[in-house]
Amino acid sequence: MTNELKETLLARKRSLVGCWTMFGSPLVAEAMAWCDYDLIVIDAEHTPLSAMGGLHSLQAVAGTPCPPLVRLADDNPTMIKQFMDVGATSLMVPMINSADQARALVRSTRYAPEGNRGVAVMHRASRFGANVSYSADANKNVLLVAQIETPAAVDALDDILAVDGIDAVFVGPGDLSAAMGRMGQGASEDIMKIMEDCAKRAHTAGKPIGALALNIDMAKRLLDMGFDFVPISNDIAMLTRAARATLEEIRGK
Secondary structure, rough: OOHHHHHHHOOOOOEEEEEEEEOOOOHHHHHHHOOOOOEEEOOOOOOOOEEEEEEHHHHOOOOOOOOOEEOOOOHHHHHHHHHHHHHOOOOEEOOOOHHHHHHHHHHHHOOOOOOOOOOOOOEEEEEEEOOOHHHHHHHHHHHEEEEEEOOHHHHHHHHHOOOOOOOOEEEEEHHHHOOOOOOOOOHHHHHHHHHHHHHHHHHHHOOEEEOOOOOOHHHHHHHHHHOOOOEOHHHHHHHHHHHHHHHHHHOOO
């Protein structure tokens, strides 16, 4: 078994455009995964999604061409273990602010001797024991993305990028702008300049970098800056935007 998303992302032959699912619905996740995006982010940070809910969404998208990236709520080792045991091989973890925190995160996703992930044989990730090589291959198949969302993380970016096992980084403009006292200004010129600098530093380190695009214009600009993966919008926003537009058209506004 190999991690298709990891291979594609690390090859850096093209930029990937992704979508985001926040409903926590396997049916919606599956529908979004058939929309020809390059990846789908299953969000367990800003949703009430549990490991069981994550399992259902992973099952739903498994039959589609769109590989999943699970965004966890934090770097809690227990949560990491649970999501990995239900089959998440690509993880994105928010609020990584230092190299020490990044190193601890890596250890949580690896079996010994490289890390301290708890060992079980009978889980979905191992195909319930049918994949006898799972334990031997699991460490190398993990895709681990550290989110850069604070000024401290930006300052420590080079050190975070140097951590073995951190495969990529992801800039969150919403949290970054809020942490800088500029709530709601994630697409401002100041934030975009910081994001562009982060992209240059990541590429100097030879690692991919992604970012959330807050709108289509921002997505195009991030891609022009050289960002390697850019998820845009989410299923709830797309639904409510279309619903409002339909109502406005009917009412003639």
